[in-house]
Amino acid sequence: MTFKAVADLDLCQGHQMCQGEAPDVFGFDEDADVVVVLRERPEESLRPQVTAAVTYCPAMALAIEEE
Template structure:
């Protein structure tokens, strides 16, 4: 699984970083998503999938 993030669409809500802090963070400059683990290990996949689902702007997507 690979995560893709479109920082141009991101609104900085932070749901991703709250849901999967090992996988996502937020930029200190504008609060947009920062991918810490674009290809998270199996142990973090469920949280990463949930974070993608919760993203209010649709800035996150999965590639299997």
């Protein structure tokens, strides 16, 4: 099963916690002050990091969609 990393830019508050948890998947746009999804469909081996990023996002702006 594959999954998709999703970010809601309307909810993102620029805390950058996601970068600390999953730096291969989430980046940051300094100008817009919001998260950037670097790898929308990361490999399964990155699921624990993406799950942690979703869990610890203070703004609850991240999600995993199963495909």
